[in-house]
Amino acid sequence: MVKKTAERIYLGLIFLFLYLPIVVLIVLSFNDSKTRVQWGGFTLKWYQNLFDNSMITNAFGTTIFITLASALLATVLGTLAAIGIHAMRAKNQAIMLGATNIPLLNADIVTGLSMMLLFVRFMDLELGMATVLIAHITFNLPYVILNVLPKLKQCNQNTYEAALDLGATPLYAFFKIIWPQIRAGVFSGFLMAMTMSMDDFSITYFTKGAGVNTLSTMIYTQMKRGVIPEMYALSTILFLIALLLLLAMNFGSSRKEKMKMRERI
Amino acid sequence: MRKLGRQLLAGPYLVWIIGFILLPVVVILYFALTNSEGDFTLSNILAIGDPIHLKALFLSLRLAVVCTVICLILAYPLAMILNKTGRKRQNLIVFIFILPMWMNFMLRILAWRMLLNNNGVINTLLETLGLPTLNIINTSTAVVFCMVYDFLPFMVLPIYNSMARISQDVVEAARDLGAGSVTVFFKIILPLTLSGVISGIIMVFVPALTSFAISDLLGGGKVMLIGNVIEQAFNQQFNWNLGSGLSIVLMIFVVVSMALMSAHDKEGGGAGVW
Amino acid sequence: MSKRLINLENISKSFDGNLVLDDLNLYIRENEFLTLLGPSGCGKTTTLRLIGGFETPDKGRVLFDDKDITALPPNQRQVNTVFQKYALFPHMNIAENIAFGLKIKKKSKKYINDKIKYALKLVNLDGFENRGVESLSGGQQQRVAIARAIVNEPKVLLLDAPLGALDLKLRQDMQYELIRLKNELGITFVYVTHDQEEALTMSDTIVVMNQGYIQQIGTPEDIYNEPTNAFVADFIGESNIIDGLMLEDRLVEILGVKFPCVDVGFGKRRPVDVVIRPEDVELVAPEHGTIEGDVTSLIFKGVHWEIDVMANGYEWLVHTTQMHPVGSHVGIKVDPFNIQIMHKPESSDERAVEMDA
Numbered sequence: 001m002v003k004k005t006a007e008r009i010y011l012g013l014i015f016l017f018l019y020l021p022i023v024v025l026i027v028l029s030f031n032d033s034k035t036r037v038q039w040g041g042f043t044l045k046w047y048q049n050l051f052d053n054s055m056i057t058n059a060f061g062t063t064i065f066i067t068l069a070s071a072l073l074a075t076v077l078g079t080l081a082a083i084g085i086h087a088m089r090a091k092n093q094a095i096m097l098g099a100t101n102i103p104l105l106n107a108d109i110v111t112g113l114s115m116m117l118l119f120v121r122f123m124d125l126e127l128g129m130a131t132v133l134i135a136h137i138t139f140n141l142p143y144v145i146l147n148v149l150p151k152l153k154q155c156n157q158n159t160y161e162a163a164l165d166l167g168a169t170p171l172y173a174f175f176k177i178i179w180p181q182i183r184a185g186v187f188s189g190f191l192m193a194m195t196m197s198m199d200d201f202s203i204t205y206f207t208k209g210a211g212v213n214t215l216s217t218m219i220y221t222q223m224k225r226g227v228i229p230e231m232y233a234l235s236t237i238l239f240l241i242a243l244l245l246l247l248a249m250n251f252g253s254s255r256k257e258k259m260k261m262r263e264r265i
Numbered sequence: 266m267r268k269l270g271r272q273l274l275a276g277p278y279l280v281w282i283i284g285f286i287l288l289p290v291v292v293i294l295y296f297a298l299t300n301s302e303g304d305f306t307l308s309n310i311l312a313i314g315d316p317i318h319l320k321a322l323f324l325s326l327r328l329a330v331v332c333t334v335i336c337l338i339l340a341y342p343l344a345m346i347l348n349k350t351g352r353k354r355q356n357l358i359v360f361i362f363i364l365p366m367w368m369n370f371m372l373r374i375l376a377w378r379m380l381l382n383n384n385g386v387i388n389t390l391l392e393t394l395g396l397p398t399l400n401i402i403n404t405s406t407a408v409v410f411c412m413v414y415d416f417l418p419f420m421v422l423p424i425y426n427s428m429a430r431i432s433q434d435v436v437e438a439a440r441d442l443g444a445g446s447v448t449v450f451f452k453i454i455l456p457l458t459l460s461g462v463i464s465g466i467i468m469v470f471v472p473a474l475t476s477f478a479i480s481d482l483l484g485g486g487k488v489m490l491i492g493n494v495i496e497q498a499f500n501q502q503f504n505w506n507l508g509s510g511l512s513i514v515l516m517i518f519v520v521v522s523m524a525l526m527s528a529h530d531k532e533g534g535g536a537g538v539w
Numbered sequence: 540m541s542k543r544l545i546n547l548e549n550i551s552k553s554f555d556g557n558l559v560l561d562d563l564n565l566y567i568r569e570n571e572f573l574t575l576l577g578p579s580g581c582g583k584t585t586t587l588r589l590i591g592g593f594e595t596p597d598k599g600r601v602l603f604d605d606k607d608i609t610a611l612p613p614n615q616r617q618v619n620t621v622f623q624k625y626a627l628f629p630h631m632n633i634a635e636n637i638a639f640g641l642k643i644k645k646k647s648k649k650y651i652n653d654k655i656k657y658a659l660k661l662v663n664l665d666g667f668e669n670r671g672v673e674s675l676s677g678g679q680q681q682r683v684a685i686a687r688a689i690v691n692e693p694k695v696l697l698l699d700a701p702l703g704a705l706d707l708k709l710r711q712d713m714q715y716e717l718i719r720l721k722n723e724l725g726i727t728f729v730y731v732t733h734d735q736e737e738a739l740t741m742s743d744t745i746v747v748m749n750q751g752y753i754q755q756i757g758t759p760e761d762i763y764n765e766p767t768n769a770f771v772a773d774f775i776g777e778s779n780i781i782d783g784l785m786l787e788d789r790l791v792e793i794l795g796v797k798f799p800c801v802d803v804g805f806g807k808r809r810p811v812d813v814v815i816r817p818e819d820v821e822l823v824a825p826e827h828g829t830i831e832g833d834v835t836s837l838i839f840k841g842v843h844w845e846i847d848v849m850a851n852g853y854e855w856l857v858h859t860t861q862m863h864p865v866g867s868h869v870g871i872k873v874d875p876f877n878i879q880i881m882h883k884p885e886s887s888d889e890r891a892v893e894m895d896a
Contacts, residue, residue, distance in 0.1 A: 007346045011358070014343055018365045021376030021414070024386050028379065038389075077278055084275025087268045096275065099282045102290070107475035107519055109492050110512045113499060114289035117509065122292050138285045141278070170270070199370050201478055206499075219371035223482050227375065235372045242367035246360070434626035437593055438684075440613040441620045442640035442691060452639070456630045 022239060029232035046233040053230055059218035062129070063198065066214060070136035071193040077137070078144030079186050083178075085145070086152040100146070103139045111139065112206035119207065127209025135207040136200065140193035147189030151182040191249065296509035309510025318494055318511065322518075325490040328405055329473035332412040333420075336469045337462065339413070340420035344458075347421075348428045366418050374482050377411040378402070381483070403485030411479050416472060420465040427461025428454070463526050471519055491515055541569040544694065544727055545590060550599035552585055559585050561751045563599070567695070567729060572721055574730045574738040577748035578774070583731045584699060586748075590729060591620045591697050604694075614643075618695040619688035623703060625680045627672045633659075633683055634668035640691040658686035661720065678709045685720070695727040702737065714740050735775050739763065747771050768881050772814040779820070779856055783813035783880070791880060794851035796830045798873060802880040812881040817858040819877035822846070828870015834863050 029047070033040025050056055085096045103111055115135050119125040155178060163173035201216040208217055215234075222228060300306045312318060347358055365373070380386050381402045388398040401407045431454065439453050477492030484493075491511065498508035545567040552560040560582045567573050575583035588594045589601055592613035601609045608616060619640070627636050634655050641651045659665050662682035667675075675683065681701055688696055698717075702710045718741055721728050732738055738745050739759045747754040747762060747770075755767045766772035769780050784792040788803040793813050805811060825831045832850025839845075846857040850871055863869055 007349075010342060011346060014339065015361060017414070018362065018417075021373065021380055022365060022368065024379050025372065025376050077281065080274040081278030084272050084278070087271035088275070096279075096282070099286055102286050105471075105519070105523065107471060107515060109475050109477060109495060110293070110516050111289075113495070113508065113512055114293035115285065116499075117292045117296055117505065118285070118289045121296075121505075122288070134285060138281070141281065145278075195367070199367075201370050202476075205478075215369055216371045219369065219375065220478060220482070223371070223375060223378070227378070231372070231375060235368070235375070238369055238372065243364060246364060246367055432624070432626065434622045434624055435628060437591075437613070438620070438622055438626035438687075439628070439639065440593075441591060441618075442687065443614045443643040444639070445612075445614055448643060453628065 022235070025232050025235040026239065028229070029236045031229070031232075046229045047237075050230045050233045050237075055213070055218065056230060056234060059213045059215045062212060063214040063216075066129075066132055066136055066204075067194050067197045070133055070140050070197050071190055073133075074137045074140035074193050075144050075186060075190045078141045078189060079148050079182075081141070082145045082148035082152060082182075086149060097145075100142045104142045108200075108202035109206075111135075112203040115203070116206040127207060127212075129212050131207045131209065132204055132212060132214070135203050136197045139200070139203060140197055143192040143196060144186070144189035147192065148182055148185045151185035152178075155181045293509045293512060296506050297513045298510075300506055301504075309506045310513060312507055312510055313514045317489075318491070321489045321491045321494045322514075324405070324488070325474050325492065326518075328409055328412070328490065329470050332409050332416065332473045333466055333470045335409070335413050336417050336420040337466065339417060340424055340465065341462075343421055344425040344428050344461075345454075347425050362418060362421065370415070371478070373415060374411055374479055377407065377414065378483060381407050381410065402483065403487050405484070405488050407483040408480045408488050408490075411483055412473050412476065415479070416469040419468040419472075423461040423464040423468065424458055425461070427458045431457050463529065467523055467526050470522060474518065474522075475515060541571070543567070544569045544604060545729075546600075546602035546605075547586070547589065548600045548602065550586075550589060550596045550601070552582075552589070552594065552596050559751050560589075560596070563751070563753060565746060565753065565756075567727060568744075569694075570725060570727055571743045572718075572728045572730065572741055573744045573746065574732060574742040575746050575748060576732060576735060576738040576774075577754075578733055580750075581748040582751040583733075583746075583748050587620075587697050587699055587729060587731050590695070591618060592616045617693055618697055619691050619693040620697040620699065621681075621684050621688050621701045623699045623701065625677075625684040627680055627683060627687070629672050631672070632668070633664075633670050633672070633675075636672070636683060637687045637690055639687065644691075654690045655686075658690045661689070661723065662686045662716075678705055678713065681705065681713065682716075689720075689724060693726065695729060696724075698728060698730045700732050701730075702734075703732070710737070717741060739775070747774065749774075766814060766879065766881070769812045769814065772812075772879065772881070777817055777856060779813075779815045779817065779853075781813045781815070781853055783811050785809045785811045785880060789875070791878065794830065794853055796851065798829060798878060799875045800878040800880060801875050802878075805880060805882075810883050812883055814879040814881060815873055815877060817845075817856040818843070819873060820848075820855055820857045820859075821872040821874075822848070822857060822859055822861065822863055823870045823872050825868050825870040828872050830871045832869060832871060834865050834867050834869060837863065837865050 030042050030044070031039055032043035032045070081096075085093055088096065112135070115131075115138070116127070119127060119131045119134075125131055159177050159181075160173055163177045164170065168176065199216070200214075201220065204214050205217050205220065208214070213221070215238075219231060219234075222231060297309050298305055298307070300308070313322060347355060350358060378385070381399075382388070383398070383400065383402055385402070387401075391398050401410070435457075436449060436453060439449050444452065475492050477490060477496045480488045480490045480493055481496070484490075492515075495508050495511045495515065498504050498511065543566040547563060547565045550560050550563040551558070559580075563582070563586065565586070575586055577583050585594060589596055592608070592611060592615075595609065599609075600607055603617070613620075628639065631639070637655045637658055638651050641654060646654075655668060656665075659667055662685055664679060664682055664686070667679070667683070672680065672683075681704075684701070685696075702713050705713060714737060717728070717730075721741075730738075730741065739762075742759055744756065745759055745762045746756050749770055755762060755771045757765070762771065763775055766775060766778075772778045772780060781793050785802075785805040785808070786792055786797065787807050788805075789800055791798050791800050791802075791811065791813060798813075822828075830850050832848040832855065834846055835849050835854065836847040837844060840858075843858045843860055844862055846859060846863055848855045848857055848869060848871060855871060857871075
């Protein structure tokens with residue numbers, strides 16, 4: 001009984017630690033006072049200001065665009081790659097997978113800097129939306145490949161050959177036979193790529209150039225200048241979006257998968 | 266021969282690997298090993314011996330170790346409690362636990378700033394209660410607080426996963442053979458979760474060692490980690506060769522620490538179940 | 540008779556509101572090989588776990604050597620368990636697995652090494668000390684699990700369906716191994732299985748269980764030849780179970796035909812269940828049979844033929860060494876001694892009547 005109570009208290013303290021910061025942000029977002037934490041009455045004006053602030057809405061739009069576009073392109077490229085890698089001999093597979101692990105294992109700051117050097121000094125590209133997109137696709141690819149490859153390994157090789165034997169073209173056989181078996185892996189790879197892309201700061205920071213901002217880099221710049229209360233309103237909205245997305249996504253199984261995948265490396 | 270066609274599907278990715286994974290490594294190595302005139306030099310690497318850089322590296326290592334240890338101490342009992350709760354409640358608890366991770370990384374830092382500021386929430390609360398206020402912001406303590414907050418789930422989930430894989434039979438067998446709770450913990454549970462502990466350590470230690478945003482925003486310029494030194498070399502001194510050299514040093518530290526941990530894992534009896 | 544080592548008294552146990560054991564009483568004698576036999580969900584494993592200390596009863600007591608051990612945790616009991624899926628410690632080699640219990644008891648290094656050698660020899664795995672768990676086959680892992688348990692010199696060895704995961708041939712070999720082990724060690728074995736053949740081969744005493752109640756306790760011969768109710772008869776081997784009418788002592792009417800039998804005391808004109816083993820049905824020339832029928836199916840089973848005979852609306856199952864082609868007209872004869880008469884259960888609840896031996 002004592003043990004049970006101790007466990008409850010421990011869980012309670014941990015959850016307090018996890019949620020206190022979030023609760024603080026949410027409370028402050030309704031606070032009619034600019035002087036930080038003094039309560040000055042209830043207001044919704046920071047929410048109004050938020051939607052009028054083009055810097056924030058632009059960053060929001062950029063984040064959505066980069067997230068969706070990089071996850072989508074990484075999913076297409078990564079799924080094709082997984083099929084190709086699956087068909088390779090063991091030795092070539094090992095080489096490809098070794099290279100795939102590099103962005104996963106490397107420190108974000110080093111990945112970001114090395115890509116920045118590549119773009120600026122080697123390829124003579126101007127930093128901007130395109131370079132951020134390339135960088136995001138690059139660190140999203142491993143998550144897609146490592147999600148799809150196990151599904152391909154589970155597929156029975158004979159089913160594809162049986163389809164060809166029965167007169168199907170390779171493309172028809174792929175969509176009718178292989179695709180249904182790997183669909184779940186492709187989808188969770190896509191979701192994982194999205195979450196990684198949405199949360200990234202370091203790599204975006206070094207590859208974005210002057211004019212472009214995602215939410216992460218925009219908030220970083222703002223925090224260095226001094227916090228504006230609209231940030232609290234943004235926090236509340238992003239928290240609600242996260243809550244809804246996570247609820248919709250069947251209790252966050254994809255985050256857990258990501259953990260498992262990182263473990264496997 | 267039919268297989269060759271399918272292998273070609275990996276072609277675009279191969280190009281991508283060469284262009285955007287391997288080439289950047291080559292480029293950063295090139296910058297690390299040359300001076301601004303493009304001549305070969307080791308000085309950018311050896312620059313880690315500079316007292317300021319060395320101090321930053323040691324501080325990074327120290328904070329990363331402290332953060333990892335705190336995460337481990339908090340996470341292990343948490344994983345045990347999680348593992349014991351019933352399936353239905355377990356899903357709910359994992360959900361509650363993961364949700365804060367989905368908040369934007371920067372907003373989590375912002376939240377800690379609001380809590381720890383000299384006239385922030387905690388101090389305002391202490392003042393109202395007539396207690397002495399804390400001076401945490403712009404110190405290493407604030408940085409560690411936020412790192413633990415950010416990286417704790419990376420420690421809990423692998424430990425929890427390895428714990429969930431232990432079959433109840435094995436625990437009962439140990440009890441049957443005379444083991445009390447303490448023996449069961451040290452001889453069965455701990456060795457069988459070692460692999461989870463090790464991946465948790467890697468997943469917390471590496472980002473803690475290499476982060477620069479947290480120390481930048483909560484350290485007030487007073488907490489210089491190796492990540493901050495590198496970032497400033499690029500963005501303030503525009504000495505890209507130096508920044509690249511120090512990046513290579515950091516990379517070596519990451520690789521060595523990971524190799525050490527995984528080697529230890531194998532010694533530990535190969536409890537690696539994945 | 541040797542003395543009673545374990546007594547289970549008035550044990551009740553439920554999980555999530557499901558009653559698994561209801562007022563169960565059972566004793567286990569020293570040095571006997573006792574088997575708890577029944578379909579899954581009958582409560583046999585729960586009974587074993589109560590003895591092992593992994594469950595505590597809601598009601599009732601567990602006595603060991605006349606001492607109440609109901610609340611004693613498993614690590615303090617003089618019994619050891621061989622688990623269904625072996626439950627070997629995956630992070631230890633074979634020697635470390637076997638030494639686990641001895642190290643806790645702080646035995647000397649020499650003692651432990653001698654014990655490991657002895658135990659591995661006993662289970663025919665000499666020289667396996669330094670092998671890893673993963674490198675062993677299922678049967679070998681099972682032997683290690685047994686070795687790990689017996690080095691602690693338990694007074695009782697509990698075995699939870701330990702052969703269930705092995706293939707047929709290995710299972711049969713292990714049955715003889717277990718009998719040999721039991722004789723060499725001279726300790727009590729409590730064995731749980733749903734496999735009636737295993738139970739009949741190895742046991743001194745069989746406890747047949749169903750839905751939380753003990754159906755019958757007896758020697759394998761008793762259980763097979765004198766099942767106390769239709770459930771036991773059906774569960775142990777194949778049987779013809781036919782509705783009958785007990786006309787008077789020593790005379791029963793089956794399918795409209797009078798059969799002499801040896802049972803008495805059922806009263807007059809009482810509906811009963813009649814059980815006849817397939818090997819006890821004799822096929823004779825039609826004119827010599829008590830009842831006549833036609834062969835509908837014939838299957839060669841190696842040592843005997845399995846024949847179905849349709850007679851008076853019931854399909855009789857017959858095991859015989861003589862071949863009777865499909866379609867042949869035969870007579871059925873049963874020795875009065877081989878006809879088992881049993882009370883009909885009055886409701887489905889009473890089908891699972893507790894019988895204390």
